[in-house]
Amino acid sequence: MARKHVHISIISIFTFIGAIATVSGHMYTDPASLPIKTYDYIIIGAGIGGSVIANRLTEDTNVNVLVIEAGISNEDEVLTRIPFVAPQLSPYTPYTWNYTTIPQKACNNRTMPFPRGRILGGSSSINFMMHTRGSVDDFDRIACATMDESWSWTSLFPYFLKSEMLVPPADEHDTAGQVDPALHGHLGSLFVSLSGYSFPGFDGRVVKTTKELELEFPFNTDMNSGYPLGIGYTQSTIGSGERSSAATAYLEPALERPNLDILIHTTVTNIVQTGIAGHLPILRGVRCATDPSASPVSFEASREVILSAGAIGTPHILLLSGIGNSTEIGALGIEPLLDIPDVGRNLVDHPIISFSYLVNSTATFDDLRFPGVAAEYLTQWQDTKTGLYVDGPGNLLAWLRIPDDSPIFNLHFDPSAGPHSPHFEFIFTNGFVSFTEPSPPNGSYMTIFVALASPSSRGAVTLENADPFSAPRIDPAFLETDFDIHAMRAAVQSAKRFVNSSAWADYIIAPHGAWAEVTTDDEFDQYIRDRTASEWHPVGTAAMSACDTGAGVVSPNLSVKGAVGLRIVDASIFPFLPAAHVQASLYAIAERAADIIKYDYA
Incomplete structure (x- = not known):
């Protein structure tokens, strides 16, 4: 999700930092200070995968678990609790890894920020909080590919x-017709809610368009x-007007x-x-350090190391460990340990x-450009825990x-998972x-x-060098297939049809x-290549595959192929990108992974 250019006073937020209670526990910042060096399980990364696994495994009082996180604690980070200020958490802040892509060839050689969470909760502590599962086709395709x-x-x-x-929702409005409670959990750990601050003049026009142009834009009660x-x-x-993350x-x-x-900080x-x-x-040993000059400290797992460093961090660590393409690893002076060419x-x-439109309204969040208005919302x-700040970027999507x-399918195969899976997404936002x-x-x-x-382009994460404190090379290869640029153009043209409905006639100026200058296909393409960025949903760099195939990185039980004692639980294991914001899928996968691990050691 792209960053909003809204003006919110960070200083004023920190004036009430003590208003949010924090917790304490067995938290360390120096690996040398830990009382033991051997644990039943060692989890690398405290994002969604690592947090869920840590919680579920420690339900058994007979096992002990160590979580190692490179980033900071979320405990006193008030900004991570306020939903609306999510844009202030990235791309280049203390909460992220501050990655940047290599120049993207199909996007006029632009580099792009590629933030990943470097904090307890990982990217769930900095993302835009949208909770979408994807389609039945997305997961049935994974089952087919893995033969599981x-x-x-x-x-x-x-x-x-x-x-x-x-x-x-925070405003406790009647949600009838906006969600189907029967499709949701009611006893889980993660709070999920509908938007708690409405913009009737804007949201109502979105819904009205679904009635006027129902064939192309039907209304869906629960996506x-x-x-x-x-x-x-x-x-x-x-939940209750605050972000619910893997950490909380x-x-x-x-x-x-x-x-x-x-x-943490390790x-x-x-x-x-x-x-x-x-x-x-x-592979049950882990070496870590607080900074490049610190002496490394080693830990060992008696059962498993669980790698949950994310779609960028996980292949980075694997490659640094000698697990990947042996020729490429060896060329950097790293001793090859396990030849798995698909790593990364x-x-x-x-x-x-x-794209934005000037509108005939005074009820957008653009008034946040005035410090007094922003301060009022913040105080509320x-x-x-009500008001504008209880929500993320948009109330409808x-x-x-x-x-x-479409003629596009005469020229290109359809990369989507199936007929129930989308090719593109709209997010409607009431402001610039x-x-x-x-x-x-x-x-x-x-x-x-x-x-x-459902993009068809595929990129890679590779090593820049053998320094574990140096960022890897990140190449998402945006728009590098003909299908992707044609599909993005078709999506943008669909959006133009949406706003040309009568619902917007007296609203859009x-x-x-x-x-305003985009009319021809060439102009569409140029606009797209000049402005495309990442939605920050990387997956696939340690992909799951069937047990009897040489492709992929992990088996259907998420164990690294060709090794003992190492499992991966994070977004890197997806063989395909779900047509959804990825976090909902990750929570479900991590919950299932916890059951797999428990079963293996029952």
């Missing part, structure tokens, strides 16, 4: 329910049914357990072989653009397909939002984000900026 039906939609659905607790196509109300990981939902409740240690430099089982290396390959992400959030009879243009000094605006939900 336990990854199908039907098999994963109970884990979607297990992870979440559907709660009332998390597995059948997401249409336009519906946004569900977000927000899973780690914080487990912090008082005596069998959980969390080590970078894992490599995974270490600790033995051999038959002809397979045992198959990187895929959702490309996204935005502090005092009552769309998942849509290119028509089956851009990642390429500054905020206008006056006026009121609306913005539509357009993201390619004019397109803003360069968007």
Whole structure:
């Protein structure tokens, strides 16, 4: 999701930092200070995968768990609790890894920010909180590719329910017709709710358009049914007006357990072989350090190391450990340990653009450009957990397909998972939002984000060098296939048809900026290549595959192929990118992974 250019006083937010209670537990910042060096399980990374696994494994008082996180604690980071200020958390802040892509050839050689969370909770502590599961086709395709039906939609659905607790929105409005409670969990750890601050003049026009142009833009009561196509109300990981993250939902409740240690500010430099089982290396050792000049400290797992460093961090650590393409690793002076050529390959992400319109309204969030207005909203959030700051970027969104009879399919295969899976996404935002243009000094605006939900381009994460404190090379290869540029153009043209409905006739005054000059296909393409960015949903770099194939990195039980004692639980294991914001899928996968691990050691 792109960053909003809105003006919110960070200083004023920190004036009430003590208003939010924090917790304490077994938290360490120096690896040398830990009382033991051997744990039953060592988890690398405290994002969604690592947080869920840590919570579930420590439910058993007979095992002990160490979580190693390179980033900071979330405990006193008030900004991570306020939903609306999510844009202030990235791309270049203390909360992220501050990655940048290599120049993107199909995007006029632009580099792009590529933030990943470097904090307890990982990217769930900095993302835009949209909670979308994807389609039945997304998961049935994974089940087919892995030859394992336990990854199908039907098999994963109970884990979607297990992870979440559907709660009332912050304004406690009547949600009838906006969500189907029967499709949701009500006892899980993660809060999920509808938007808690409405913009009737804007949201109502979006819904009205679904009635006027129902054939192209049908209304969908609940997009998390597995059948997401249409336009519906946004569900977000927000509860009682605050962000619900992997840290708040899973780690914080487990912090008082005596069998959980969390080590922060500590970078894992490599995974270490600790033995051999038959002809397979045992990979239960972890080496880490607080900074490049610090002496490394080693830990060992008696059962497993669980790598949950994310779609960028996980392949980075594997490659540094000698696990990957042996020729490429050896060329950097790293001793090859396990030849798995697909490590770091198959990187895929959702490309996204935005465009804005000047509108006839005074009820947008553009008035936040005035410090007094921003301060009032902030005080309201502090005092009552209500108001504008309780929500993320938009109250409604769309998942849509290119028509089956489009000429595009005469030239290109369809990369989507199936007929129930979208090709593109719209996010409707009641204010000016851009990642390429500054905020206008006056006026009121609306913005539509357009993201390619089923891209066909594939990139890679590779090593820049053998220094574990140096960032890897990140190449999402945006728009490098003909299908992707044609599909993005089709999506943008669909968005133009949406705003040309009569619902917007007395509302939209004019397109803003360069968007006003776009009319021809060539101009569409140029606009897209000039402004495409990442929606920050990378997956696929340690992909799951069937047990009997040489491709991929992990087996269907998420164990690294050709090794013992190393498992991966994060977004890197997706063989395909779900046509959804990825976090909901990750929570379900991590819940299932916890059950797999428990079963293996029962």
